[in-house]
Amino acid sequence: MTPTLAPALLRAALAATERGWPVFPLRPGDKRPAGHPERNCPRSGRCGGGHRTPEQRATLDAESINVCWQAAPYNVGIATGPANLVVVDLDIPKDDTDIAPPEWADMADGLDVFAALCERAGARLPTETYTVRTRRGGQHLYFTAPAEKRLRSTADVLGWKVDTRAWGGYVVAVGSVVGGAPYEIIHDAPPAPLPAWLGDLLTPQPAPAPMPLAELSTRMRNATSYSTAALRGELEKVQSAREGGRNRAVYFAAYALARMIRNGDLTEAAVTGELMSAAQSIGLSAGECRTAIRSGLTRGGALEASAA
Numbered sequence: 642m643t644p645t646l647a648p649a650l651l652r653a654a655l656a657a658t659e660r661g662w663p664v665f666p667l668r669p670g671d672k673r674p675a676g677h678p679e680r681n682c683p684r685s686g687r688c689g690g691g692h693r694t695p696e697q698r699a700t701l702d703a704e705s706i707n708v709c710w711q712a713a714p715y716n717v718g719i720a721t722g723p724a725n726l727v728v729v730d731l732d733i734p735k736d737d738t739d740i741a742p743p744e745w746a747d748m749a750d751g752l753d754v755f756a757a758l759c760e761r762a763g764a765r766l767p768t769e770t771y772t773v774r775t776r777r778g779g780q781h782l783y784f785t786a787p788a789e790k791r792l793r794s795t796a797d798v799l800g801w802k803v804d805t806r807a808w809g810g811y812v813v814a815v816g817s818v819v820g821g822a823p824y825e826i827i828h829d830a831p832p833a834p835l836p837a838w839l840g841d842l843l844t845p846q847p848a849p850a851p852m853p854l855a856e857l858s859t860r861m862r863n864a865t866s867y868s869t870a871a872l873r874g875e876l877e878k879v880q881s882a883r884e885g886g887r888n889r890a891v892y893f894a895a896y897a898l899a900r901m902i903r904n905g906d907l908t909e910a911a912v913t914g915e916l917m918s919a920a921q922s923i924g925l926s927a928g929e930c931r932t933a934i935r936s937g938l939t940r941g942g943a944l945e946a947s948a949a
């Protein structure tokens with residue numbers, strides 16, 4: 642690492658905070674957060690009260706930033722959620738084999754897809770906003786987050802090569818250098834408010850209402866009362882699972898109920914349907930539910946491993 646890079650990165654970190662964007666260190670020359678991931682957490686030092694994520698560690702405090710960036714030439718991460726930002730990440734294909742799916746046929750990259758989305762919404766491409774060129778030639782369009790909702794980062798929600806970074810995510814700040822290539826400002830305007838149509842597209846649809854548990858026994862006439870009670874018990878566990886343990890709760894429920902499917906007391910369709918409904922009602926996505934249920938059923942011997 643060249644000796645001149647460290648002061649430049651310290652300036653980059655402080656410049657972000659001057660715009661009100663909390664920062665945290667990324668590994669030198671890299672876009673991954675510095676420090677340990679949650680699975681390797683020592684539960685001591687700054688994590689003595691439980692693991693602290695980069696989003697929780699991000700700071701505006703000039704003194705701690707000075708100390709941190711004098712220690713090593715860290716790249717700069719901006720925690721988009723606390724920064725009150727929604728950043729639209731327009732990526733480009735990785736190589737010749739990375740081509741648009743049929744839905745976005747003829748589109749060359751994320752910018753093309755985003756332009757098509759704007760056209761569909763009857764809106765202009767919102768270019769009058771703070772814009773960064775990423776090291777591979779993509780673009781980050783910065784917008785201020787709407788006050789009335791807490792948007793989370795998305796991947797593949799808007800379209801091919803169009804992701805967003807908000808709560809739960811971060812962006813690599815201008816001045817950072819990844820693989821020898823810099824992130825640079827290409828339009829130095831203040832971030833514009835996120836267009837309302839875009840905010841609507843990024844708002845998660847409410848999950849279907851959970852099935853009232855009292856209705857279960859009438860819905861499942863063919864099930865024995867013992868298996869219905871077991872199913873009800875597992876659904877209650879899923880519905881009371883705490884954030885961070887929800888996937889696991891669904892997995893274990895499926896695992897526990899697999900035995901009843903093997904014995905013919907419950908059908909796979911009934912178990913999957915009820916667990917999907919319960920799991921989505923506590924905020925898991927359909928994809929997450931399906932994966933957890935299939936893993937649990939497979940592990941419990943109710944599905945062939947090859948089908949998982």
Ligand SMILES: [Zn+2]
Pocket residue numbers: 677678679681682683684688691692693
């Ligand atoms: Zn930790």
